[in-house]
Amino acid sequence: MEQGNYSVGLDIGTTKIVAIIGKKNEYGKIEILGIGKSKSLGVHRGVVNNITQTIKSIQQAVEQAETNSGLKIGSVVVGIAGQHIRSLQHSDYITRKDSEEVINEDDLDVLCNQVYKLIMLPGEEIIHVLPQEYKVDGQAEIREPIGMYGGRLEANFHVVVGQVSSIKNVGRCIKSAGLDLANITLEPLASSDAVLSHEEKEAGVALIDIGGGTTDLAIFKDGIIRHTAVIPFGGGVITEDIKEGCSIIEKQAESLKVRFGSAWPGENKDNEIVSIQGLRGREPKEITLKNLSKIIHARVVEIIEQVYVEIKNYGHDEQKKKLIAGIVLTGGGSQLKHLKQLVEYITGMDTRIGYPNEHLAGDSDEEVASPLYATAVGLLMNAIRNQERMTAINTNKISKGEEEPVMAGFEEESMMNPNKKERKSVFDRWSEKLKDFLDNAE
8 A cells, every 4th residue: 555645544434444545646635536435233332342343344344445446445533422421521630850950841741641540440541631720830731831930730631541452442343354554543633633623622612423422522712622522322313212102113213314304393294294105015104294303302401501511510500611613513313304493492502513525625525524524534644644745754764864764553653763762642552552462362
């Protein structure tokens, strides 16, 4: 695979698996070269519960993307989500040996590494440590402490925690499908890259990504991610409710939801009826659209209220933490009719639907610009950023006459130019650990 020319994002969702191949064009926009999707079998609420079926689904999506693009997929950036993901706030500090020397990246690394020593519940591991703001010798609200003098360096951290086994299972599926794992990223972060503007992140915004199995929340303020949460309900639960409430099969329930579903019961009249074909010669079933929207409304209200509790937990009611840009809805579930109005009614916050088209080249397929593909596009953006960083490191090494360029992948950090220290991101470190585990497990 000519890694320098294109990158691949792989979204392993509860209802679908999407492989998306793309590259940056001369205008800095993302050109989609190929897309493949398959029905996700073996994933429940964002967690792999059948390895064999998940591998098959990944292979189908990858083969379709390869056929569409005429390119070969080697390594992918994959997203993690699921009901096992949780987050917490933590404060920590270090006392520096020499306060006469300026604070450097090593000090920040020492402080970050200290957070990893937090004792988690059995089977859990810290997968993401996001510094919120720093404090130097009592001086608060410092965004970037590098270059400052000080003896005591403190920071508030947003810590994301996940089940080790769940993440290793995703890694195992990727490897068994014949792919290399280039990086792992949190899905709400990927979606936010695709649909949020820099101004929204500065002003304060809550991104709600309604998927098939889970609803992911990411809150940004002052350009920094402040809160993440995963609600273990999504569009699949709405379909399940329709199936039970109308006594029909799942396929019919999904079709009803997509074609006639509405989150606002008031708009449907009592005489609006849809007829569903009966099974094996049985009489057709007649379902009123008012009843359908009542079923959908009840579950959607429950999901939104749970998300709103998380927004309040972040502290949206405080003036300083107010989310001026309101809410952005994305994911397949955001396409439900009148959902925007219902969210505004329940939360009292400005709401818009997030489309990932801002970063895509003008000639991109309209289908890819749907909220359905927000996470996949975000993962592709992450893959392209990784690729650009690797290219820059390789170019730097070649220009200095060093023996050979660094290959893209996991060895990147250890082979870097020692004169120019680049900090490993949390996910780079996590990816290395996961790759070592998968290699040893063979």
